[in-house]
Amino acid sequence: MPGAGSARAVGIADAASHFSSDYFTARERFRAAANSAKARLYALPLAAPGPAGETLTIDIAWLGPTAARAVLLHTSGLHGVEAFAGSAVQHALLSDPPATGPAGALALVHVLNPWGMAWLRRTNENNVDLNRNFVREGEPWEGAPTAYRMIDATLNPRSPPGRDFFLLRAQALLLRHGLHALKQAVAEGQYEFGHGLFYGGKALQEAPRRYLDWIEAHLQDARRVLAVDVHTGLGKWAGEMLFAESASGESRMESLERGLGRRFASGTQATREAYVIRGGMGSRLVQALPRATVDFVLQEIGTHPALTVLHALREENRWHHYGAGTLGHATKERLREISCPSDPQWRRRALAHGVGLARAAAGWIFRRDHDH
Numbered sequence: 226m227p228g229a230g231s232a233r234a235v236g237i238a239d240a241a242s243h244f245s246s247d248y249f250t251a252r253e254r255f256r257a258a259a260n261s262a263k264a265r266l267y268a269l270p271l272a273a274p275g276p277a278g279e280t281l282t283i284d285i286a287w288l289g290p291t292a293a294r295a296v297l298l299h300t301s302g303l304h305g306v307e308a309f310a311g312s313a314v315q316h317a318l319l320s321d322p323p324a325t326g327p328a329g330a331l332a333l334v335h336v337l338n339p340w341g342m343a344w345l346r347r348t349n350e351n352n353v354d355l356n357r358n359f360v361r362e363g364e365p366w367e368g369a370p371t372a373y374r375m376i377d378a379t380l381n382p383r384s385p386p387g388r389d390f391f392l393l394r395a396q397a398l399l400l401r402h403g404l405h406a407l408k409q410a411v412a413e414g415q416y417e418f419g420h421g422l423f424y425g426g427k428a429l430q431e432a433p434r435r436y437l438d439w440i441e442a443h444l445q446d447a448r449r450v451l452a453v454d455v456h457t458g459l460g461k462w463a464g465e466m467l468f469a470e471s472a473s474g475e476s477r478m479e480s481l482e483r484g485l486g487r488r489f490a491s492g493t494q495a496t497r498e499a500y501v502i503r504g505g506m507g508s509r510l511v512q513a514l515p516r517a518t519v520d521f522v523l524q525e526i527g528t529h530p531a532l533t534v535l536h537a538l539r540e541e542n543r544w545h546h547y548g549a550g551t552l553g554h555a556t557k558e559r560l561r562e563i564s565c566p567s568d569p570q571w572r573r574r575a576l577a578h579g580v581g582l583a584r585a586a587a588g589w590i591f592r593r594d595h596d597h
Contacts, residue, residue, distance in 0.1 A: 241569065285335065288330060295329040299334065304348075310565050340432075346560075360503070366428065369417040381539070386544050450520070465582075485522075528563055
């Protein structure tokens with residue numbers, strides 16, 4: 226099946242022009258590009274301030290009729306520091322938006338976790354991993370994998386960043402538990418260790434709540450929704466992995482694969498590269514839009530090996546909780562680089578993956594809208 230190579234060619238110079246250096250620059254450029262594209266703009270202000278006390282917002286650009294029947298919902302920055310690539314993809318899309326047709330709309334949701342992007346953290350102001358925070362209504366906000374409890378002291382030491390032979394200790398844990406079991410236990414999501422990694426919280430956080438409220442208010446007329454959520458850090462360097470959730474089972478998943486010209490990793494079983502999570506955004510979107518058929522695609526663009534990424538997250542987490550937590554520290558800069566490598570070739574390929582998938586998604590959902 227065709228992949229990113231079938232996307233429009235994105236030169237290195239062009240790719241560089243779409244990436245921003247920080248959250249506020251990215252937001253300003255996104256708004257300017259949305260205005261140039263004659264998009265309808267929404268801003269959802271949040272209570273938590275930026276590093277200098279600034280107001281932070283989730284910004285949404287809407288192209289197409291307000292009562293659209295088919296909507297492509299493209300989101301970035303659910304894990305704040307991962308937003309740089311997704312923001313670049315959205316800036317590129319606004320410079321040359323895909324055609325939506327008379328009954329379709331494209332909604333670009335810019336940085337669902339602006340606090341995390343502004344502070345160079347994966348989590349929000351309450352240390353909540355927002356892609357573990359969309360717990361379905363009626364499910365408990367509690368629990369942690371047994372293996373996570375066993376390795377919490379290694380994963381989340383109560384001390385500032387420093388050399389403590391983490392990689393050697395991690396290798397020992399891998400030998401004891403196995404790669405797949407350990408990866409699943411660490412990244413599944415936990416609801417007990419508030420200062421720990423992959424913490425899902427004890428209640429729905431402000432940004433997810435504001436976003437879900439906006440979805441319910443503005444997608445009432447939608448009957449088909451395809452959501453694409455951009456992440457970085459999982460998988461091979463500059464490679465692409467896709468995970469899908471569908472309201473209609475395996476047959477619909479196969480239809481989605483054919484329509485997008487891409488294959489998906491399992492969304493329900495742990496694999497060599499992936500894991501199953503609790504509290505992911507996809508299942509909650511299905512609940513929020515009961516009158517629509519909702520398909521959800523999570524796009525991962527790989528950066529570094531899993532232990533390298535985990536170590537960067539661990540050290541920044543230590544700096545936040547047991548150091549000064551300020552910007553400019555080596556752990557912050559390291560996590561930014563791990564999440565969005567400055568390598569020009571990586572950025573070119575990341576942009577090609579992101580734009581290519583978004584255009585394939587637009588072609589599929591808006592073509593189906595014409596056909597039906």
